[in-house]
Amino acid sequence: MKSTIVIIGGGQAGAQAVDTLRKEGFAGRLILVGDEAQLPYQRPPLSKKFLSGELAAERLPLRHRSFYEEHAVELLLGSRAVRIDAASRTVALESGAILPFDALLLCLGAAPRHLACPGADLAGIHHLRTLADASSLRRDIEPGARAVVIGGGYIGLEAAATFRRLGCEVTVLEMTDRVMSRVVAPDVSDFFTAAHRTHGVEIVCATAVAALEGAARVERVVCADGRRFDADLVLVGVGSVPVTALAADAGLPVGDGILVDEYCRTADPAIFAAGDCTNFPSPHYGVRVRLESVDNAFEQAKAAALNMLDRGIVYDRVPWFWSDQYEHKLLIVGLSSGHDQRLLRADPATGGFSVCYLRNRELIALEAVDDSKSYMAARKLIDARVRLDPSKVGDARVDLKAAV
């Protein structure tokens, strides 16, 4: 019988875990430790409606303070966990407090990667992970400001769209030969490149940033090929790294993330982990993955919470993710690596379309641009692991569900 559960990390996963634990009848002491001062909140609006000013900070929390009070959750916000002692089953906080636990859940998230080039810490250079980051970025945005976004991934592109809506002059610098190259097919990259250009964003690919220059604050970005881009503000969106030091220092195995098994358990049976900080096996795909998505944080935290209550739930979920840029919605379901066929449904030039990935005629992933119908069908088809007729998959006149 567990009498005390401690959760470290007051984000998407941490908030979900306390909810599940109480809903599932855990009546013991429940402590949520978070180093941010705010109640656990949603991050997706930080690059979208919060950044644009359409959504107030008060609307970001995932649950009201009263939820935690009513469910007797001891909320230790603005508190940083600095050490886990697996042998004595305690967590030490920066304040000096020591928390005993019977089970511990690590929901530590990820931290933005920083550039290592000269000038990388000048004023006016931003990263975007927390409400504090987004608030500081918002203070620098004004109509006519020259914003340079380094990194053409989701966060960089979503922010670029928001900067543009707020009247900034925007340039996106991407190191590879196309935007979002790690995560989507060339057709999808081309579509979003065109959308950004239509909205007046300059997109420059195949260029590496060599230095950031300025006197008191950043004034320009200099690329290795000699090109220079004047900047009033810079957003660095070059990916994230999982937060693992706490786990590694406690002797837990980490790779790209804290290594957990299909029950969300680390090498120590009393310590679990969930969300962006984990590297876990996907039974559906037969590979280990680390994901950064709301759905994964939410569902994996639920599974971890249930398993802390000894329910033996295998976490096996087909991942999905969304991104909003201007009026366009990108929805991705599944993992495309290992596909042997890639098919385009519909013509990107004429509206919504999808890219389908098959392996042995089984749909393993789909990227939908303004095509939620194919996305919804794909979620079911991927789960069901049925074989499809490729000629029908590639024919947008045929309902995807009818391609079985």
Ligand SMILES: Cc1cc2nc3c(=O)[nH]c(=O)nc-3n(C[C@H](O)[C@H](O)[C@H](O)COP(=O)(O)OP(=O)(O)OC[C@H]3O[C@@H](n4cnc5c(N)ncnc54)[C@H](O)[C@@H]3O)c2cc1C
């Ligand atoms: C700008 C932005 C836009 C996004 N947009 C989308 C989107 O459109 N769709 C989507 O699916 N996903 C999106 N994501 C990703 C999504 O928000 C994350 O996958 C999700 O928040 C992960 O939840 P988590 O609980 O694992 O980590 P987090 O929400 O990051 O929570 C981790 C928490 O742990 C805290 N912490 C870390 N170490 C300690 C410690 N030692 N002591 C105490 N606390 C600690 C961190 O400060 C943080 O508060 C976006 C992310 C960002 C930043």
